[in-house]
Amino acid sequence: MDLKRRIEEFKEMEYEFNKDFYATIKEQQHPHTLFIACSDSRVDAETLFQAHAGEIFQIRNVANIVPREEEPDTHPSVVSAIEYAVIVLGVENLIVCGHSNCGGCAAIRNLEKYKEKLPYTAEWISQSITISDYIDYRYPDMKEEDKIIMLEKLNAVQQLDNLMTYEFVRKRVEAGDLNLQAYYYNIGTGTISVYDYDSVFSDMIKEITSNRKLMYELKTQADSFNHIE
């Protein structure tokens, strides 16, 4: 892959050809949407929305995860970008996009296997382990490939609940000022399913969230007990 040639072509073919457009965005950005998606190279916001530079503020990470506000492992990288987009840029839409054949979600199903080889990834994606455990508990007879698809969808919708733990998001959503939705992009068909915060998965997400809170309380108790020991 000749990257040098690609950036030269950008300057000659794209930038010079659309100079007037680039002049309109050189001082400021006014994105209408914050798009939180997986790092997967096939999930491309500009392509999906047929958008131009300056329209979409993006956060990309493995398995499109948003850390919950109340949990002890803070990840300011993700939350700082959300804070900036919601408070300063005033985006109208906040979209979390999951996708088919997600390597991150598949790895959540085999977390133990990755702990040694990919310790940072394993730690990051373990934030969604309660969703995977819930699927095993609720659908013990489901085929593994279907469990992974369900995890990819539930994981995207779960992030809406995670986002709502932040007051600056919650306030704008409850005021009807911020459109909060999860997408599931099927790369094999080009179809995008759209889920609102209040969706067919709402009851499941409530159960997962209460399991998760319980798990963290038990972990915190165990940690403090070990500390005393």
Ligand SMILES: [Zn+2]
């Ligand atoms: Zn992915």
